[in-house]
Amino acid sequence: MSLTPASAAPPANEAPGVLIETDVNLRPYNTFGLPAVARRLVRIREAADVRRVVDHPELGRAPKFVLGGGSNLVLTKDVDSVVLKVEIPGIRLLETRDDAWIVEAGAGVVWHELVGWTLEQGLPGLENMALIPGTVGAAPVQNIGAYGIEVKDRLEAVEVMDLVTGRPALLPAEVCRFAYRDSVFKHSDFGGLAGKSVITKVRLRLPRPWRPVLGYLEIERRMAETGITAPDARQIFDWIVAVRRAKLPDPAVIxxxxxxxxxxxxxxxxxxxxxxxxxxxxxxxxxxxxxxxxxxxxxxxxxxxxxxxxxxxxxxxxxxxxxxxxxxxxxxxxxxxxxxxxxxxxxxxxxxxxxxxxx
CATH class of the missing domain: 3.90.78.10 (UDP-N-acetylenolpyruvoylglucosamine reductase, C-terminal domain)
Structure with a gap:
């Protein structure tokens, strides 16, 4: 299957492929709202789309730039690399173990929506990371975290596609080289994967039985104000959403x-x-x-x-x-x-x- 520019019809002897969009305004795709243009952009809506890009005679060898929710990005110029806009959907409970629930989510899922979904399904463990902007696929890259929990504390494995071979791989948490706001996905040297792979799915491990993480001042203040000394996961979620909204600007507004x-x-x-x-x-x-x-x-x-x-x-x-x-x-x-x-x-x-x- 080949890739076809959005502005052109595919040759008669080729099946329709993933569209290449040209000269795409990136202002709506970065939460800073900064002006920039992507010369070529391909929307990745399933892992197979990555393979189609890799196999394409023109795009396969071109430099790639992976774009998720654009919440951790400062654009200072137009992007000449092929932009891979990751939009892979889907959330499911993959497995129930004695000691954990394993939840799998597509890299294009909004992180906060995933946190809300897990609570609706009775699967606590991510509530301290409520309202963090960005997508699921970007979460391991940055090793996002808040109020005592980081993604590394909940990560089971990351599914990636190699941007050279197009082959999939499942990387366990221990090979991701997590550190404070850092991971193997942010570096291109010494075995780093930046620019060499794209995250397509993320598997999270939510421990059973659930234990609240309460050791932060804002949470302790809420406990003192409300008299709730043993909050459940939904209560912690609501508190953290309220705290973040009070002190952090909404990217949709500013x-x-x-x-x-x-x-x-x-x-x-x-x-x-x-x-x-x-x-x-x-x-x-x-x-x-x-x-x-x-x-x-x-x-x-x-x-x-x-x-x-x-x-x-x-x-x-x-x-x-x-x-x-x-x-x-x-x-x-x-x-x-x-x-x-x-x-x-x-x-x-x-x-x-x-x-x-x-x-």
């Missing part, structure tokens, strides 16, 4: 990519040094003896909340979030981010690392 910088992790000695100069810094001791610092607190302490560069701005309610005030360009977002990095480094000696991919 363009953004969520938390723009990673919370830096430092040694205990480095933390003591910073506390000596800034006693109020928000910090979280980690199980391995390191300390996670609140990047948003440091940005706010440097006076950046509400500041702008062109159409890009630091969100007034949460300094960790950069927003598009209406007509921002990717270059303005990058300029603002770099200025914040220099400011934080100058005061704290810490170099903040962006979360989004800059293209």
């Amino acid at each position: 363009g953004n990519a969520g938390s723009f910088f990673k919370n830096p992790v430092v040694t205990e000695e480095q933390c003591r040094d910073i506390i000596g100069r800034d006693p109020g810094i928000v910090h979280y001791p980690m199980p391995d003896g390191s300390v996670k610092l609140a990047a948003g607190w440091m940005i706010d302490a440097c006076g950046w909340k509400g500041k702008t560069v062109g159409g890009a701005a630091v969100y007034e309610k949460q300094a960790l979030v950069l927003v598009n005030k209406g007509e921002a360009r990717g270059a303005e977002v990058v300029t603002l981010a770099r200025a914040i990095q220099e400011s934080v480094y100058g005061r704290f000696g810490i170099r903040l690392e962006p979360e989004p991919v800059v293209v």
